Amino acid sequence: MDIAIIGLPQSGKTTAFNALTAGHYAAADAGSAGPVQVGVVKVIDPRLDALERMYLPRKVVYAEIKFWDLPPAPGGGAHRRQTLTGRHRNILQGAGALLLVVRAFEDALQGPTDPARDLAEMLNELALADLETLERAEFRLGDALKKSRPAERPALLPQADAVRKAKDALESGIRVRRQELTPSERAAMADYQLLTGKPIIVAFNTGESGEAPALSGLGLPPEMTGGLGEVRLCARLEADLALMPEEEAEEFRDALGISESAVERVKRVCYDTVGLVSFLTVGEDEVRAWPVPYGIPALDAAGAIHSDFTRGFIRAEVIRYEDLMRCGSLAQGRKEGVLRSEGKTYPVQDGDVINFLINV
Ligand SMILES: Nc1nc2c(ncn2[C@@H]2O[C@H](COP(=O)(O)OP(=O)(O)OP(=O)(O)O)[C@@H](O)[C@H]2O)c(=O)[nH]1
Ligand SMILES: [Mg+2]
Known part of the structure; x- marks a missing residue:
């Protein structure tokens, strides 16, 4: 599964990426355009280890999650808007889920934290990007209908209806994933790879100390926060731990009272939010986990x-x-x-x- 990391400028996306993938790429300065980064992590599954002992296969293949970190938009740090419609849009569209990083750490340059405001702003950006897509689709379909022969209309009309329905619901604040669409309407939407149609996991990037926010405590309307996954991590700390030898990192975690590494927590929340399960295949050649929707x-x-x-x-x-x-x-x-x-x-x-x- 591919997960794209999104969030406001300087919210800690690249730091979170490093924490999750143990990458060695330093967080870029505000506004400087870095490369697109991809990191692959294995989904640890003790069942595969037990099956490996039973079958002694030539190889064991774990399920994988691919995290994507995008470079900041040109001039990105200066204004708050994250461009979700820029040249890396295809990466966002191709992702199976979005990890939305929200700043909850104090930062002298950025002013007081306001996770509710930042989250609402990002969700709004996603909805706006989808509205643009749907408006273009509506326009194109309307045009095609005008030029169509009567025999072609039955194929176009349901598509146009589905687009209009999704657009209306989105305008009233309901993400496409949460909309009540029929299976055929959903199928019609699939072509557009809408961003609010994807599972979204909110990652509160907390400071080393202080209160960690929770979705339910933000005071945002339930139609906005409903169905979102959530996880809290201190990206900077976890990025440091990710670079240490495993044993040393464990000692630090014990001392800090962190029971599980950020990447394990994030993986689990991603699986749950997306609704993924793993089925297993066995044999002398290969023992393997296959992530599929429940x-x-x-x-x-x-x-x-x-x-x-x-x-x-x-x-x-x-x-x-x-x-x-x-x-x-x-x-x-x-x-x-x-x-x-x-x-x-x-x-x-x-x-x-x-x-x-x-x-x-
Ligand atoms: N205190 C603290 N600082 C952090 C944390 N995570 C990130 N930062 C700092 O916040 C700044 C921005 O972090 P990045 O990871 O580059 O943020 P980004 O979202 O990738 O930024 P852009 O790609 O420029 O939009 C850096 O100076 C980080 O060191 C954290 O958990 N705690
Ligand atoms: Mg970055």
Whole structure:
């Protein structure tokens, strides 16, 4: 999954990126345009370690999260507006989720913190970017309708209706992800890769001391904060810890009363907010975790492995991870009747170990 880090200028996005990816790239000065940075982190999964001991595979493949940090817009530090429509828009559009960094650390240059104001401003920016996209789409569709032959209209009209509906709801303050759209309307929206259609995780970047804000305490309207994920981290401290040897970092965390590294917390909140689960595949060749949305049909889960798998899908043999560990092998699981045979529509659960039977 790709997660783009967004936030107001100088909110600590690059510092958070470094904390999450243990990157060695120094936070750039305000306004200086740095490169786009990408960092990949493995999603630690103890189940894979246990399966590795059982299967002794040639390789183990963990689920991954890719974090993206964008350079500040030219002159960015000077004015507060973050341009979400600039030349890196495609990265934001391609992301599976947005990590929205909100400054909660004191900074003499930037004045008093105001997380509620900053968060509202960013959410507003996202909505404005989407409104622009939808207005352009509405215009184009209207034009196409005018020029269309009668036979072409039935395809265009529902699209135009869906765009209008989403735009109206967005104007009344409801993010696209939270809108009540029919499955076909949602499908029509998918083409536009709308930013407010993505899961958003708010990362409060707190100071080394002092009170950490919470979404529920910001006094923002529930329609604005509903459905947002939240996590608190002290990016500067965590970025320092991320560069230390693991043991040393652990000692520091213990001393500071931090039970878990920022990256572990952020990963979990991202998984929860996006609604991701992992199904597992096993074998002598490879033991692997596959991140997929919760409850996706077995057919689509097969497609996540290889697009050919959707065409040749026969059935899925499924066993719960716990049952496999208890039985010791798929064959034993079959004997005990806990290895089930499932069809295309079976909703995949976290911890399902799946063997797809494919006709190639
Ligand atoms: N005290 C404190 N300072 C921080 C923290 N995180 C970031 N900073 C400082 O805030 C300034 C901006 O941090 P960056 O990580 O560059 O922020 P940014 O959002 O990437 O900035 P732009 O890319 O220019 O928009 C730097 O001077 C950081 O050292 C934090 O958790 N605590
Ligand atoms: Mg930066």
